[in-house]
Amino acid sequence: MHRLFAALLAATPCASIAQAQTAPPADAGATQPQVAAPAISGPAFTVDRALELAGVVSPALEAASADVRAAEAGRRVAGLRPNPTITVEAENVAGSGQYRGTQSLEATTSLALPLELGGKRSARIAVADARTDRATIQAAIAKADLRLSVIRAYAEAASAERRLVIARDQAHIAGEGRRAARVRVQAGRASPLEAERANVALVNAEAALVREERAVEVSRFTLSRIIGQPFAGPLDANWFDHVPATHGPLRPIDSTGTLMMAAANADFASADASVRLARSQRIPDLTLGAGARRFEQTNDTAAIFSLSIPIPLFNNGRAAVSQATAERQSADARRRLAAIDVDQAVAWAQAEAANAATNAAAASGPALAAAEEAARIARIGYREGKFGQLDLLDAERTLAQTRAAAVDALLSYHVAQAQLERLTARAPIIQGE
The missing domain is CATH 2.20.200 (Outer membrane efflux proteins (OEP))
Structure with a gap:
């Protein structure tokens, strides 16, 4: 029986999980450990609400907006005679x-x-227009970066809440195991060593519970700082559990029109306009x-x-023209380098998001179900004296690791998907283009 049980555990691939909060199936003759609900109650605080609040108080967006206004004012200054x-x-x-x-x-x-001769005024206006376009794109980049930060912080807070549920469940299971061990020892069916092992398992589970409670506090504080205010209620578990099915090859990669490429093109346009201005100054x-x-x-x-x-x-004016020309060449090289970097980054982000989605989608597969069934069988067998305590502890540890791997896979998916959305975010349409 022990070998069969060990084979069952060895055949269980470590997966991920939407069922991370699901307690082991009930058994007719066993005491079923219940998954404790999160201490945080009330309506769910959604990621959309977090994005809305963050957009109102973000210093990065405020700074980007001020830069756009400054660039627009610079455009008016450039047009003055x-x-x-x-x-x-x-x-x-x-x-x-x-x-x-x-x-x-x-x-x-x-x-x-x-x-003014030589088209100096029109050259100044061209430089100012290019800088205004760059400031507009930078504002869009700041908004995309903020979205990435909010989603990452939200996903980390949601995963911390999910780990807290698992830690509470494991602490409850460890308490039940200690009671069962004491009964066995008092009945003379086991040595006192089993009771001590159960005590150690309970102490470790309670310590893990305290760590996860602190992790929840820190992650919620981090998110509250980004959105500018504290928030009540649990996070949206449905959003955290949702992972779309991914099939087939990766999508075609085209960096054209992305924020990164728009920024590189705007830098080149500004450098090109500066060359024209330097020539007019001669x-x-x-x-x-x-x-x-x-x-x-x-x-x-x-x-x-x-x-x-x-x-x-x-x-x-020759030195100024030489300087502006070299800066334009540098901007052009950085633009071509940006195209390579963006394509590579998008490819990796697509792969990471797809891999994380595949792992997360395995939540309903055999991994978690097998780990839960193995733990259920181990609990029954331990109470009936068919399995030893080490078998029980190993099964519980495997179940906890599988649940934790499930949470990690979901967190990885949301972070990777947010990073992919950041890399493929489209640049705003600039007036006059």
Whole structure:
């Protein structure tokens, strides 16, 4: 019987699980351990609600929104033309001789208007537009990152609650095992060593229960910090247990239009616009001036016209063009590298999500059912004296490990699926494109 029981356990592949909260099947002559309900009660706090709350209080979204507004303001600044300059001059005044006082005063009032040449204004606008587009994409990236963080924190909190249920169940089972061991020892059917083993198993189960209670507190606190407020009620167990069936090969991978590629393209567009701006800066601007001069002695006036142009003697703009060109080449290389990285990351994320879904879908398969049946048989056999205590402890340990593996598989699936959604998130449509 012992060999048959061991073979049954060895044939049980470690799987995952939606039935992680299910207690072992009832037996007519056995005391059935009940799965304790979570200490947290009330309506379920859903992941959609968590996402909604996080979107309202997220500092990352607030910062991204401010960056977009700053970029839009920068676009308006880039479109402004240079301000004109009014100059008032007084000559031949407060001197000596005939220039004493204001009798020889010559007052000049002139207006100077800078004229930008070489398309500087349109080049500035192009750079500002590219930066605005990049800020818009970055805001979408911040939103996608926040969604990933919320789902990961929610899944970790849900898995902690599920492990707490398992830990309570195991502590209850360990208590029942200690009572059964004491009965056997008192009846002279077992040595006192069995009672001590049962005590050790109970102590370990209670310690594990305390650890899982702390894990629940920490995971719920972490989620509450992300959403900006504490929340009541258990998490949505249906969401945590839901795993779609996955069949067939992985979906075709196309990084075009994803947030990562949109960001890389926006960086290149900004660098390209900067090259155009650097080239336009090489063309000197003109400053036109016009004014009037009044002569105090004769009370006559005369018009004044001026034209000034800087001489590009020391800085002709070539270095700035070389710098901008190198930065554009770097941005282009990073864009091509991003395409490779995104494709690889999506492929791995698809594989991880599919593998986790396959493991999680095995919850209703033979692994968990076999572990539960083995534990049930071991409990009955132990009470009837057909199995030893070590067989019982081994069966209970296998059941606990199978349930824990089930929770791990569900957690891995939700995290992998969230990561896949983050990688394949589509970029927003930029106005003007």
